Every structure is written in structure tokens, then in C-alpha cells.
Amino acid sequence: MRKLVIAGFVATALAGAAAATHLALADDPPAPGGMQGMMMEHEGGPGMMGPMWMHHMMGMHHGGPGLFGLFAPVEDRALTAADVQKIAEALLLWHGNHSWKVVDVKDGADNTIGFAYATAEGSVIARFSVDRKTGMFRRLG
Numbered sequence: 815m816r817k818l819v820i821a822g823f824v825a826t827a828l829a830g831a832a833a834a835t836h837l838a839l840a841d842d843p844p845a846p847g848g849m850q851g852m853m854m855e856h857e858g859g860p861g862m863m864g865p866m867w868m869h870h871m872m873g874m875h876h877g878g879p880g881l882f883g884l885f886a887p888v889e890d891r892a893l894t895a896a897d898v899q900k901i902a903e904a905l906l907l908w909h910g911n912h913s914w915k916v917v918d919v920k921d922g923a924d925n926t927i928g929f930a931y932a933t934a935e936g937s938v939i940a941r942f943s944v945d946r947k948t949g950m951f952r953r954l955g
Contacts, residue, residue, distance in 0.1 A: 890947045891948065893947075895919050895921060902919075902942070913933065914939065916929055918938075918941075927946060928941065928942065942954060
């Protein structure tokens with residue numbers, strides 16, 4: 815009986831701590847700029863690279879610029895097509911994908927740069943556009 819009471823107390827304490835942490839972090843807005851430009855938008859909402867994941871993993875829930883304060887937020891990233899290609903290639907490497915490649919990198923409409931991920935054989939897998947100023951990715955297809 816004693817073990818059951820202790821287990822119930824521990825479970826209640828853990829649930830309360832988790833709820834308090836969630837509420838505390840939900841009220842803290844993300845820092846402007848920072849690593850948020852790497853977040854990818856999905857039509858159904860953010861995925862693993864979405865705002866909350868990046869917000870918590872990069873330490874931005876403490877109000878600082880993320881990634882341990884190494885990078886200060888900038889108003890305009892002024893990305894070029896070459897920059898976007900490097901970022902897209904880096905994302906492949908970050909996820910351990912050594913077989914896909916970045917193709918069709920070119921200036922798009924509305925201050926964006928478009929690119930596509932393709933297989934080694936050249937079949938396009940997905941297309942994206944990146945905002946030059948904010949660095950936000952948007953999947954096109």
C-alpha cells in the first residue's frame with residue numbers, strides 16, 4: 815500500500831511540474847530573429863523544424879538570441895541564391911542525407927529564392943521558396 819501511495823505522489827508531482835513548465839514557456843514569446851529563419855512552414859502547421867521545437871532547442875525561451883547567444887538577430891538577412899543553396903545543402907547534411915541534391919536554385923517572385931531537392935538521378939522530390947529577408951522556408955510542392 816505504501817509503495818502505491820508513493821508512486822501516486824510521484825506521478826502527481828511530475829504531472830504538476832510538466833504542466834507548470836509548459837505554462838511558463840507558453841507565455842514567453844520567442845526572441846526576434848535568431849535561428850527562427852531556419853524554421854520550415856508546412857501547410858498543416860509546423861513540423862519537427864517548427865517554431866516550438868526550434869524555440870526550445872535553441873534556448874530562445876529565455877529571451878536571448880538562441881544557440882547559446884553566439885548569433886545576434888539581424889533585421890534583414892539579405893540572402894543570395896548562393897546562400898540559399900548552401901543552407902539547403904547544410905540541411906541535407908544535418909539530417910544525414912548524402913544522396914539528395916539541391917537543384918534549380920533561382921530568384922523567385924516577391925523577394926524570394928526558389929530551389930528543389932532532387933534524387934541523385936535528378937527526380938525532383940520537393941520545391942521550396944526562401945524569403946531573402948527573413949530566411950523563412952515555404953514548401954511549394
